[in-house]
Amino acid sequence: MYTLKTLLTIFSLMSISSFVSGHELGSNLNPISFGADQTIIDFEKMKWEPLKVEGLDPGAEIAVIRGDLNKGSSEAVIKIPSNYNIAMHTHTSDETYIWIHGAYTLKSEKGSEHKFAGPSYISFPGNAPKHAITCIAEDYCLFYVRWSRPFDILY
Structure with a gap:
């Protein structure tokens, strides 16, 4: 029973x-x-959607894995093609990245630039100084990101 x-x-x-x-x-x-x-x-079973954000060129894809980008904290995996650039920006939310695949360049608004061959960890507090990312891998770049607040991108 x-x-x-x-x-x-x-x-x-x-x-x-x-x-x-x-x-x-x-x-x-x-x-x-x-x-x-x-x-x-x-x-391998991830369902991807185009990442449509004002100011972001077409070609990036996102798979939200927890939460809702518009409400509270969320987690996602983002895939960007080779030679793709995410322009100088910041977020009101804290961001934590785990870079999974692909070489990339991380640039600061003050002009410093660092190249990474692959997997790495990045943590920015909310309203961190602006930064830009360019995928320099031959195929694509893939990274996990967690936002502590609703997603936004400020150029």
Whole structure:
């Protein structure tokens, strides 16, 4: 005999299943979970969307993996093509990057420029001095980013 709590849990899971049907298990749209507030995503199953931001050239793609870019904190994976430039900008939110793939150049508004061959870690507080990123990889650049507040980009 099922308890009311168990039945409600089953019905909730059924509703969630029907909502995410059509999205492969393990993708960012249908992550795997072993329990409450767990998110497990297979990057091979990622569902990408164009990253449409005013002032940003077409070609960048985003896969949101947690949260909502317009509300509170969020996490995403961003993919940019070779020779792609993200112009000098800042954000009101704290940013944490884990660079996963591809060589890139990070520039500061004061003119310093640093080249990275690949995986690296970047942390900027909200309203940090402006910075720019250029993917110099032969194929593409891929990085994880976490914002502590709603996403914005200020040029």
